[in-house]
Amino acid sequence: MTHQDMRPRRVAIVANNLHTYQIKIVCGIRDVLRDNGVDALLILGQALRPPNTGTTPANDIYDLIDARNFCGVIVLSTVVGPQISDQALSAWIQRFALPVVSIGRPLEQAGNVLIDNVPGMSALMTHLLDTMGYRRLAMLRGIPGNADSDEREAVFRSSLEHRGLPVEEDLLMTGDFASVKAFRLVQQLLERRRDVQAIVCANDDMADGCVRAINAAGLRVPQDIAVTGFDDAIHHVVPALTTVRMPVYEQGREAALMLLAMLQAPTSPVRPDTRVLLAELVVRDSCGAGEGTSRRSRCPAPPRCPPTASRAIWRSPSGIGWRCSTTWPRTRTGTRRFWKPGTRRCPVVRSSRWNTRCGGTSSPVSSTATASIPRWPGWRWPHSRRWQA
Structure with a gap:
């Protein structure tokens, strides 16, 4: 049995936490390693501190990473060393004396998977x-x-x-x-x-x-x-x-594939590889360019106040209210208490219906305007489609 065969088939994944970014990377690493019969152990410490600023007891867990327990290390260097330089982080990974792949930052003597x-x-x-x-x-x-x-x-x-x-x-x-x-x-x-x-x-x-x-x-x-x-x-x-x-999941896969390649040729004099992935723009609704609208803005626009009306209150099925005047400045309150000081509270209909109340002469809403308003499954109109006097 060779020395390479005696090494543990286990990879250490070094991170500082488990947020969405880290989870997606870990999933990519896990899928590749599992397909190749290699185990993975997630080592969660805290972010490394700059020199001469003390140590963090939680980072003592990194001392468990050695050649007796692991065959290689994948470091999420973007989150593990955000406050230290690339040189300091490169020196830190040398303590493992194992093949290392860095995700997010270019380190010396390590394979690197980066995103532009x-x-x-x-x-x-x-x-x-x-x-x-x-x-x-x-x-x-x-x-x-x-x-x-x-x-x-x-x-x-x-x-x-x-x-x-x-x-x-x-x-x-x-x-x-x-x-x-x-x-x-x-x-x-x-x-x-x-x-x-x-x-x-x-x-x-x-x-x-x-x-x-x-x-x-x-x-x-x-x-x-x-x-x-x-x-x-x-x-x-x-x-x-x-x-x-960001191709975050792909980053994890590339890092695992690179580490496996390094393990198959541990004595190779070739310098560790560096791979760069590209990010791409995804245009949706929040910038104002998407065709769809948010869930809160899907409620039908309230009909315009009649010219004789001084003010009105309208309430959508989602519980989001607006206060309006003749010039119709829509201001969402964002709460179920949709009325504001100085605005008359409408007692006519309950929260499951639309509330419309005008001060002044009542005026009907045209059938053309109401016909264009979308309905929801199970939706029931109030007892009248008219402005409540």
Whole structure:
């Protein structure tokens, strides 16, 4: 039996957490390794700290990775070492004395599987600036020092500068790739100013928090503010998120295939390979270009107030209300208590029906207008299609 046959057929996958990004990569790695009869063990620590800043006890788990237990290592270097340099991270992986593949960052003495952010981000900015015509854009960047976040921010800045548009520093926010922090930052932004036309997020999680903050402020996506993400990692956001698709699952597969090739020729003098995958733009509804609309905006538009009416309240089946006046400025309250101070509350119909109440002379809604309004399964009109006096 050779020494190669005696090595454990187990690969260590090093990550810092299990969010959507990490899960998709791990699934790609697992599928390839399983097909080749190799086990995988996920080692979850925390992000590495810069030198001379102390150690994290949770990272002692990395000491379990050695030649007695594993035959190779795949490191999600983008999330494991966001605060340290490529040189420091390259020195750190040498402790394993095993074949190593890095995902996301180019490291010395390791195989590398990278994604080129520039083409996808450039296509996104071109779509927003040239196709959609937005001129005042904000950005939610990721973790400071993260290579992917820095690349996306650089493209954001250069795209504005190339078109002679100013880069307003107060519109550049650091969301750390976190939905909760993005929600808070966008809330603060909308308290300061509401002239922003679009918010570009460095990942989909922050875009999710951004959409929720805009809705909470009584605004609509994309009618009032457009939102875009990056990664194409989550699909529950309403409206459907315009984003840049990262081949994350393919990254995991390529990393596993590269490591298996390295294990088959452990003494090969050839330098470890580097493979670069491309990101692509995916246009959906949240930027204002998609044909569909969000779930909240699928409710039929309320009929225009008659000229003699002073104000009205309309309520959709989804529980989202608007207050209107003769000039019809639609403002969504975003809550079930759809009336506002100074607006008369309609006691005529309950929440399962449309509420319409006009101060002044009542005026019927034409049959042509009501015929174009879509129905839902099981929907029942109120007792009258007329404005309630």
